[in-house]
Amino acid sequence: NAGVTQTPKFQVLKTGQSMTLQCAQDMNHNSMYWYRQDPGMGLRLIYYSASEGTTDKGEVPNGYNVSRLNKREFSLRLESAAPSQTSVYFCASSEGRDTGELFFGEGSRLTVL
């Protein structure tokens, strides 16, 4: 049982390049999330998907787009990367029934030069 799987784990981009972070969960969860975490900081919500077919903005959505491809997969796209987007990105999922419990992937470390 893999839980939440993110790819890639590490990525270096140049300013202006684009890339997509992939996330998949095998727990049949309804809700999925993308967070970013800067050094020494908390997690900030970028986008979330409460259920298959829906996506909503979080606290810091600018510069990102998401796609809830199906119930298992939720991708995060940076169309034109900026140095300010250097961060660790975490994907998470939950049952979505007010259990308060998120299951996190291992994180994707992105550096934009």
Next chain:
Amino acid sequence: GQSLEQPSEVTAVEGAIVQINCTYQTSGFYGLSWYQQHDGGAPTFLSYNALDGLEETGRFSSFLSRSDSYGYLLLQELQMKDSASYFCAVPYSSASKIIFGSGTRLSIRP
């Protein structure tokens, strides 16, 4: 708007008890969660309080007072492996939109 306030750092001695507080302001409240994160790792879920009172899980307990918009995480019999960052989190405006506090870094001395 929404906000979650928790101390940035706490230091304690091995074997002791430590309390990490969290106060919140949200639009619509569903419950308060706590997560642990070791350096370089992913956050892991510790507890969730939807109702007032104390929830105990082994050495860790979590408390919620909805009337005071306040909760805390209590760690007993501290071990060196408990050195980590601890985050409180709440659903904001809907049960699915979960936001986090900035975290409390717990350092444990022998």
